[in-house]
Amino acid sequence: MRRAFAALAALALLGAAPAPAQDTGGVALKALLSSTPAPTLAAYRLFTDDVAQHANTGVTPYALNTPLFSDYAEKSRFLYLPPGKHAAYRPEGAVELPVGATLIKTFAYPADLRRPAEAVRRIETRLLIHRRSGWVALTYVWNDEQTQAVLKRAGKRLDVSFTDAHGQARQVDYHVPNQNQCKECHSLSGRIAPIGVKARNLNGVFAYAEGPENQLAHWTRTGMLMGAPTPDKWPRTAVWDDPAEPLAARGRAYLDGNCGHCHNPKGTASNTGLFLNLEEARPARYGIGKRPVAAGKGSGDLETDLVPGRPDASIIAFRMASTEPGVMMPELGRSIVHDEGLAVVRDYIARMH
Amino acid sequence: MKGLLITAAVAALLAGQAQAKTLTVTPGGDVQEKLQTALLDAKPGDTVMIAAGRYELTDGLSLDVANVTVKGAGPDATVLSFKGQKSSGEGFLITSNKVTVRDLSMEDSKGDGIKSKGVDQISFVNLKVVWTGGPKSTNGAYGVYPVSSTNVLIDKVTVNGASDAGIYVGQSKNIVVRNSTAEFNVAGIEIENSMNADVHDNLSTHNAGGILVFDLPNLPQMGGHSTRVFHNKVVQNDTKNFAKKGAIVGDVPTGTGVMVMANRDIHVFDNDIDQNQTAAVMVVSYTQNYDDLTYNPLPRDIAVHDNRIGKNGWAPQFPGGDVIAKAMGGTIPPVVWDGVTNFTPKGMTAPIAVHVHFTDGPVANLHFAAPGNVFSAKPDVKPTLDDGPIAEPKPVVLPKAQAGL
Numbered sequence: 001m002r003r004a005f006a007a008l009a010a011l012a013l014l015g016a017a018p019a020p021a022q023d024t025g026g027v028a029l030k031a032l033l034s035s036t037p038a039p040t041l042a043a044y045r046l047f048t049d050d051v052a053q054h055a056n057t058g059v060t061p062y063a064l065n066t067p068l069f070s071d072y073a074e075k076s077r078f079l080y081l082p083p084g085k086h087a088a089y090r091p092e093g094a095v096e097l098p099v100g101a102t103l104i105k106t107f108a109y110p111a112d113l114r115r116p117a118e119a120v121r122r123i124e125t126r127l128l129i130h131r132r133s134g135w136v137a138l139t140y141v142w143n144d145e146q147t148q149a150v151l152k153r154a155g156k157r158l159d160v161s162f163t164d165a166h167g168q169a170r171q172v173d174y175h176v177p178n179q180n181q182c183k184e185c186h187s188l189s190g191r192i193a194p195i196g197v198k199a200r201n202l203n204g205v206f207a208y209a210e211g212p213e214n215q216l217a218h219w220t221r222t223g224m225l226m227g228a229p230t231p232d233k234w235p236r237t238a239v240w241d242d243p244a245e246p247l248a249a250r251g252r253a254y255l256d257g258n259c260g261h262c263h264n265p266k267g268t269a270s271n272t273g274l275f276l277n278l279e280e281a282r283p284a285r286y287g288i289g290k291r292p293v294a295a296g297k298g299s300g301d302l303e304t305d306l307v308p309g310r311p312d313a314s315i316i317a318f319r320m321a322s323t324e325p326g327v328m329m330p331e332l333g334r335s336i337v338h339d340e341g342l343a344v345v346r347d348y349i350a351r352m353h
Numbered sequence: 354m355k356g357l358l359i360t361a362a363v364a365a366l367l368a369g370q371a372q373a374k375t376l377t378v379t380p381g382g383d384v385q386e387k388l389q390t391a392l393l394d395a396k397p398g399d400t401v402m403i404a405a406g407r408y409e410l411t412d413g414l415s416l417d418v419a420n421v422t423v424k425g426a427g428p429d430a431t432v433l434s435f436k437g438q439k440s441s442g443e444g445f446l447i448t449s450n451k452v453t454v455r456d457l458s459m460e461d462s463k464g465d466g467i468k469s470k471g472v473d474q475i476s477f478v479n480l481k482v483v484w485t486g487g488p489k490s491t492n493g494a495y496g497v498y499p500v501s502s503t504n505v506l507i508d509k510v511t512v513n514g515a516s517d518a519g520i521y522v523g524q525s526k527n528i529v530v531r532n533s534t535a536e537f538n539v540a541g542i543e544i545e546n547s548m549n550a551d552v553h554d555n556l557s558t559h560n561a562g563g564i565l566v567f568d569l570p571n572l573p574q575m576g577g578h579s580t581r582v583f584h585n586k587v588v589q590n591d592t593k594n595f596a597k598k599g600a601i602v603g604d605v606p607t608g609t610g611v612m613v614m615a616n617r618d619i620h621v622f623d624n625d626i627d628q629n630q631t632a633a634v635m636v637v638s639y640t641q642n643y644d645d646l647t648y649n650p651l652p653r654d655i656a657v658h659d660n661r662i663g664k665n666g667w668a669p670q671f672p673g674g675d676v677i678a679k680a681m682g683g684t685i686p687p688v689v690w691d692g693v694t695n696f697t698p699k700g701m702t703a704p705i706a707v708h709v710h711f712t713d714g715p716v717a718n719l720h721f722a723a724p725g726n727v728f729s730a731k732p733d734v735k736p737t738l739d740d741g742p743i744a745e746p747k748p749v750v751l752p753k754a755q756a757g758l
Contacts, residue, residue: 153390153393154385154386154389154390154393155385155386155389155412156386157411157412157439173439175412175439175440178389178393178412178415179393180392180393180415180416180417180446180448181415181441183417183448184415184446190448190471265573268470270501270573271470271500271501271523271524271572271573271574272572273571273572273573283644284571284643284644284645285571289642289644290571291599291601291641292599292600293523293569293572293601294465294494294495294498294500294517294521294523295494295599295600296464296465296493296494296495296516296517296596296597296600297490297491297492297493297494297516297597298464298494299597299598299599299600300597300599301597301598301599302598302599303598303599304599315599324463325413325438325439325440325441325442325463325464326442326443326462326463326464326465326493326494327464331440331441331442331464332440332441335439335440
């Protein structure tokens, strides 16, 4: 569903792109690498038409099998690779990206989620830039006129309303993160790092302009990715909302995508000892029989993170169902409950034995 | 030559000072943006000065720049209120090294108060962290919360109302907690899965439990040891335990003075421990199930000596406490030990030795057959229980810059 949307959105953007009105030069690699962030998104020339988000040369759209839930915002993702550079395959963790590589993610709300290509309000475009000194996270917030996105370092709150997939009107107190908060999720051993671009989470079909193709195959074929083994050896994160996939794989994939970026041995929540990244194989580490450590009221009067067969007794499900700061998980990135995600995790716990 | 060198050194010093600047934030306007922007703009060596006044924040604050001081005009003058906080797990998060936060108050954060994660040289000085509605289970968990940090200084801090521990130091190393006050929290001060802590000259009162030294299983940093708890006042801890279930401190009986759970080399001495209805000092094993081969659930090499122990233990609030108290003449003796000594780690043939040096008698040995096995209790009371002196951990020495704060 989300993948389908991403492809649709990318196509729509390509199709809708009017004759480029802005500078049509290549991506401004120098601006990306500068230690002073550009004041506007346009300065990087990542898109030939910034408003229509028509990708410039070297910028490729992609999607994830199981992404982070962000208050139902639709996210379109792009990877920029400098000329002649490529990503290196890694069987675990994110693929290795060269200096200059930039991950681009635009958060947007269609007025009605059932018509995702119509009346889209762009909220923010986040960049993760690989500078020589390491990764840097920046976010650019779109103006009300939707003509320009401007650097916002200290965060911002925006009222957003939309109609959800069930036709219900929704209100969101949308939170643009501050620069430090980007790092709270995008952190490995205290340094900023990409999360989504793991081989296993990219291992799915994307509807490119020239036709559908597996992303790892496409990246390899076009020289974007080096070192990938044969396709039978590619790891894969399940698609959390694909009912054709095994429930356990969907549940673990959802927890990986929504919790595992902090809850892993090198992440922001390493001190909890609760590790929800997909690689974690020890039941006590991914919550079974594990008592909370620093949860405080977040325990919700429950004693165990994950009780097989009993979602109502599992702290993980309790915290996913909360919208109260200090209780809700994840701590950042949502203000409302992800009903469908919670349902998958509850089912996964209920059928576990 | 020597003169030249000195001149150069002075010049370098002056240059360093010239670069350090003070970013002042004043009340009024969008204080969330103003304050967070200053915390983002600060460069190493800078001070972020938060002028006197009240600041109504809508989100958590965070600092990720090393060697920065965040300073208010005093805890009664600079007040950060998080009553309207809409996101983040704490009021103020610090993730960079060599940071001092001092001279301000924080109120009503939705989660924890002020937290440092993975920081070397973190100092919390002259702070107040308060939940203004009094003790409630809906208050945030920890007031002052360094975790996975090294060289931790907590000095002249007051925490009031935390639904877990007021001052909580977790999975850290080289720690000093001094001159501080913890009141109306579930636990006053808690040192957990940590190495080398000196907890001294604090007042812990009106909590459910005064001072706790715990070691828990299944955490990245295991094997807590070497904590000295001395010259504190641990008096009248009488707030009914208001923690949510699940939190380990929820199991601390109301009216506990000092509690040591698991751990080794813990020394409790020269404290005033008075008016705690359950017990002055409890030394117990971890009783829950766990799946962690690296964990030793028993307290061992524990010394309790030369404390001034007043009236405690007259109405113990743990299961079976009234029966045990009756069997001991109506009150729980100053030191209660579960008496478990038979823990043999997997792969070893004999139990790990347990030594105790309990000279503040009388001492109740409950002789549990296994951790938490109340029904196996064969309590007896002795004037003292002493396997001989236990070497005291060396005083904690902090880096010079911190020690001088």
